[in-house]
Amino acid sequence: MGHNKAKRFRNSSHRGQSSNNRDVSREDDHQVSLPTDQAPFEISSEFLADAPDEEESMVLPKVQLAMWDFGQCDAKKCTGRKLSRFGLLKELRVTNGFGGIVLSPVGKQCVSKEDSLLMKRKGLAVVDCSWARLSDVPFVKLRCAAPRLLPWLVAANPVNYGRPCELSCVEALSAALIICGEEETANLLLNKFKWGHAFLSLNRELLKAYSECENSAGIISVQNAWLSQSSRVTKTLPDKEGTDLVPLNKDADSDYDSDDGLPPLEKNLNHLSLEQSEDENDDHVLALTTDPWSRRRRSRPRSDDGSVVS
Template sequence: MSEVPLTLKPKLYVYQMKQDDQRKCTAAKLCRFGLAQPIFHRSKIPKRGITLNPKASNIFSPNDKPYLSYGLVAIDCSWKRIDEVFSKRFIGLNRRLPLLIATNPINYGKISILSSAEALSATLYIANYVEESRKLVSIFKWGLNFLELNKNPLEDYRLAKSPEDVVNIEREYFG
């Protein structure tokens, strides 16, 4: 395993709902490695940061990068309970990620069913924190495969000039 720094910029947070097997939980591993800070109460989510929400109407784009200085939050929950969890809006600027293909062992090959680690890594990449994105997923055996498999869409999303561009790029790749 390569050496990983204990901090990344921007500050990463994980709202841990503990709905999954903690031994397989990518968010828990990120916290153990000091790469993300756990949050256990909804009220502790940074108010001006980006909160990843797969049900959000607004898509994450490079234009959102300035808000990452306030923090980036992944909501770590079970995909089986996604509708229930996101039935209420979370604190922060809620953004959905553009479509990507998962490479984690639980949802390998599924479109948009990303682990918390994949979601955080993709967000960092799109915001032009490419090296930080790599460092984040490098602690997982499959992590760099995520970036390799999604290399072309991630690169195009990263170079987009607007949220509308990201949506158009998403359509080009995924229909």
Template sequence: MTSVEESLENATINSSSTDNSDDSSSESSDEEVPDFPIAMWDFNQCDPKKCSGRKLSRLKLIKTLKVKQKFPGLVLTPTGTKCVSPNDRDIVSSKGVAVVDCSWARIDETPIAALKPQHGRLLPFLVAANPINYGRPCQLSCVEAIAATLYITGYKKLARQYLDKFSWGHSFIELNKNILEVYSNCSDSQSVIAEQTKYIENEQKQQELAKQAKPDFPSSRESESD
């Protein structure tokens, strides 16, 4: 389990962590249409066939920004100083949300700092459900990061719609349902971090209890000598 500090620093986005399903998913008439922009910077570091951001772009569910293009809304970036919280709803509703589409393996060479967003945000602790990083803390794909932000800021239906475009998408909500609900009921970034800390500490305690409860069987050599 990563520490709180590590989980915050690692809460950037790995867009290459998706499946190879086709783009046959089409928007139904009862789907919610966002009245704010959802965008990404694509640094062309990922396999286009496995990139969740690219698939969202093909489905016209996300706008691709130029590398040096500014974005006025909430930006998910490791250079952020605050966590996404329900308090960010006004920013999302009026100016939108954007994500950095890059590879985890090349994060150090990606000029993220040059974006200089006005509303840079970190994602709190969440577990990835994408096929490549399934079960790993914080290594979310583009669509998971966007969905998490939408969910926390109160756009839960829209979050599910974005995830539904991927065969594995429903698993993200299932894996993180409890903590996402907790985050979505917080007041601000500080309370999100406080809840994150409690959640991580509880998970660590549960892991320790599980280890203690596991029977310590003697080795075969020891059994033979008895």
């Protein structure tokens, strides 16, 4: 009891003061507690690397973008998750359907200019998974109104640089956007990556030709004409570590030296099929293009001795 009385006595100095005086006292105490010579707070460069700029954060894609994420690839290398952090696309659950264009291996035709109206109205979606675990992805169960394939293009992402048809999510989305006339949105996505311009440089001529086609049949025709010209697509082989692509014909590269110092457009015949070797790891980000060559090879009839019938 004595302790409680003493406590009340210590606080009794505030008795008799008006509410205005107490407010002024609190304001004075608050002002005194503020530092006067503290150095300004500095944000580390690592934090700013992924933080959107104020001007860029105000820019939204003109096309609604979405992604099914199966969590198979390396989160640090996943381009789809980075776009999601920037608020440029919406992540979908497996049970969610999508009414727009979906880049998927189950598609029966290539995305083309005739899909532009549906893309503007309903959007564009991609599937984020690992190249090495494609068989684990239930593509058929994903409810999509318009599944589409991408034509032959070359990857420029650091994981699969120079490999045909092994695009990352941002490359696949950007390619479909450019083909359908949404180049501004494609540039918005690619600008989030230091290597984004490389994808446009490697595929500039092809993307321009694809975007001028009216339908899927026209795109297939352009693709086949490109692939039939051996001077444009140089045969390459991986080095001992299997990371870089080494051209076998050095003279064939001279016509394709770009001004930005990027390597020439090359074709690695070891990576044309979707069937991956056992030694590939799960760090590969998803590429949503399918190999038109391997599909044609499987569809050709064979004789009794196993030879291909021409």
